[in-house]
Amino acid sequence: MRQSTLFGRTLREAPAEAQTPGHRLMLRAAIARPLAAGLYTWLPLGFRVAKKVEQIIREEQDRIGAQEMEMPVLTPAETWKETGRWDALEPITFRTADHNGREFMVSYTHEEFVHLHAKQELQSYRQLPQIVYHFQSKGRDEARPRAGLLRAREFVMKDAYSFDADQTGLEKSYAAEHGAYERTFARMGLDAISVESDTGAMGGDVAHEFQVLTEAGEDRIAICPNCDYKANLEKASRSTDTYIAGATELPRPSEIATPSTTTIEALEASLKQPTTAFLKTLLLRDAKGTLVAVVLPGDRDINEAKLRKVLGTSEVKFANDGDFASAGSVPGFIGPIGLRVRTLVDRSVDGRPYIAGANKRDTHLRNVVKGRDFQGEQVDAHDVREGDLCPRCTVGKLSIKRGVEVGNIFAYGTYYSDKMNATFVAEDGTAKPFFGGSYGIGVGRAVQTIMETHHDEKGIVWPPQVAPFQAHLIALPVNDEDVRSKAEKLVDELERARVEVLYDDRDESAGVKFADADLIGIPLRLTVSARNLKQSQVEVKSRSAAAMEMVPLAFAAEKIAGIVRSWPR
Ligand SMILES: [Zn+2]
Structure with missing residues (x-):
């Protein structure tokens, strides 16, 4: 290839909008160009890299016996409606309709459609297990596309789907894909670690993400230096000490005048108590507008992803002033005693006497004790942070690192089969649901993550296997x-x-x-x-x-x- 004829021009300086080192290099080295927010064109140099990355993914899928096929980008609404995801995915998907008014979604993922095919093609247990995959464009109407190809609105994903006769079979397929992912990322020069993750919109219980640790990433990963615990903060937990009350009976709650003192910081200053002495009560609304209160220790923040999972909702928002009245409280002085809404108590709240809002203007209460003075559903909704104790070994102090999720795998079992009535005839002649899993890798994000982690001050240093x-x-x-x-x-x-x-x-x-x-x-x-x-x-x-x-x-x-x-x- 003669460089004089190359379609693509290198830039001395990166455009100001470039957000990360890999994003700057992608633009400067003529790897890809933006067409609109979150939409990118591969220029010839980048296209060659993307095709090599794709080929590595393909070879490792083929090695475990997965079969390549291809499903369409436009996916019919009625199939999404069978699982309830037509509505659930509305905020982040692109939709269209044909001239007869039939609705379609630009594919977000293909679980529903591959189950539709499995129903037709896999009728007997003798045909199982199966793994199929394809490379196909996905659309995500991201509110904030970020850092070039790290969070784009259209991208090619390899998504694979396994079908097994039972849970044991699913575990084998999941392990085979886990191994394929380890080899895939190593071959493209990425040092990816497998971490426990939230299942999010995919459903099911078991999920892992493959994360490449880099400051350019937007995910936060908790890592234990003492054992093998690694988890996305959207899922991470911690070991907590149980507070043991003293032998003497704790005094009953009593009022303290706290005029115009509405924040934990202001209370800390005026009452000369550490943040851990206070309870923080948040009044929130879920996607349907239902009010819920969450009680946390004063020094802890809510983890929105964990809370969304607890509530089974796609969105949580802060309540407005009018909501406080209907919950039986006032803004700035909310506390857990006597609230008239569903109350969730984070498990970090222990048995000590806390200072909390009195649900009355300019007033707080001291000696507020969980279990005695207020009740609520015990949940894990707080944000784990640097130095917290590992939930697995209970002695390691967690460190928090930034990462880019380059792949994810989910074992959702019969979640989709049940909703779509996707069954096969088992050995005993009865109809049984498929046990499924899905396995994704975004090609563009992988390419940019390679640039994020393989460069020096002069430019990109491609691993030979994927170099243009x-x-x-x-x-x-x-x-x-x-x-x-x-x-x-x-x-x-x-x-x-x-x-x-x-x-x-x-x-x-x-x-x-x-x-x-x-x-x-x-x-x-x-x-x-x-x-x-x-x-x-x-x-x-x-x-x-x-x-x-x-x-x-x-x-x-x-x-x-x-x-x-x-x-x-
Ligand atoms: Zn540990």
Whole structure:
């Protein structure tokens, strides 16, 4: 490939909107370009990377016996309605209708449709287990698309679906996909760790995410240094000490005058007590508008994802002032005693006497004790933080790291089969539901995560397996007849040895050419120059190392082909 004809232009500076190092490099190195918010076009260099990433995913799916197929992007509303997801997914999906008014969703995922096919194609237990997958565009109407391909509104996803006769079979399929994911990410140069995750909109109980730790990520992951506990904060828990009350009877609640003191910080200052001495009561509305109160210790924050899961809702919002009156309270002085709404008590609240709002203007109560003075459903809805005790080993102190979710796997069992009446004939002749799982990897996000984690101050440093080309041959100067003819001969020899070469035949200075080579990040840089040719040599430099090597021109193609063959595949 001649660089002079390449469709795509490198940029000296990243546009101001670029949010992360990988996002900046993606734009500067002409990997992809935005078409609208969250919508990207792969330019030829990026397209080559995406296709290599896709091929690695494909090979690892094929290795575990999964079969590739393809389902459409437009998916009919009536099938989504069978599982209730037509309404549940409304806030984050694109919809359309045909000229007869029949409604469709731009596919968000394909559980419903693959179950529809399984009902038709898999009729007997003799046909199980099965895993099928496809690469297909997905639409997500993200309110805040972020950092280029990390959170886009349209992207290609590999989604795989397993069908088993029972739970044991499902566990085997899940383990096979888990192993395939470990190999897939390692092969594309990503150091992905498997963490426990929330099942979110997918349903079911068991789920893992594959997370690559990087500051560019928006997920927060709790990691125990002492055992193997790793969890997304949307799911993470912690070990709590149980407070043991003293032998003496605790005094009853009594009022304290707290004029205009409506926040924990203000109470802390005026009453000279630590935040842990207070109860924080939040009045919230779920997606249907139902009011709910959540009681937490004063030093703890709510984790919205955990609360949404507890409430089975897609959204929680703060209540308005009018809601406080209907809950029997006043804004700024809300507390758990005597509230007239469903009350959830976070499990971090222990048996100690707390200071809490009195549901009366300018008043708080001291000696408010859980169980004695107020009741509520015990839930886990608080945000785990740095230094909390690991819930598994109970001694390790959790650290919190940022990560990008590059893959996820869900074992949802009969969740979809039950709703869609998807059954097969079991060995005993009865109709049984399929046990299912789904397994996703976003191609674009994987490509950008590679850039987030493989770069230096000069540009991208592609892992060889996914690099757009394997060698970048630079001719200097290109208008020297001898240089050009020898460079072109070498390109020809390399291509015949199946080495992918980007040939920089542009009439540009050495400075511009080397800067672009570093920015684009192809693993091997070969320089054919008038100076090197005096010794009949070619300069060979690896993008990931500073050292250069001079190789006799006569053996260069053979030597480079040997290096390329030695790379991991
Ligand atoms: Zn631990």
